[in-house]
Amino acid sequence: MATTIFFEETVTDQGGKTSMDIELGRSSFYEEDSIYIIVDGKTVIMDRDTAKRFVDAVVSVGHYHGLIK
Secondary structure, three states, rough: OEEEEEEEEEEEOOOOEEEEEEEEEEEEEOOOOOOEEEEEOOEOOOOOHHHHHHHHHHHHHHOOOOOOO
């Protein structure tokens, strides 16, 4: 499986009480390249329809908070 990692970090809650390990990238494990996400060691490779909805949601949240111009 070929992957390209775009995000890999232990993310800590603003209150500092909990954290999770997150990795996000692209995967060619299946015939159609798509997005994979690993949270606390559990991996999911999204189908393209789910990947599009996921990206749209993340972009929408980024716009809402003024993180994307």
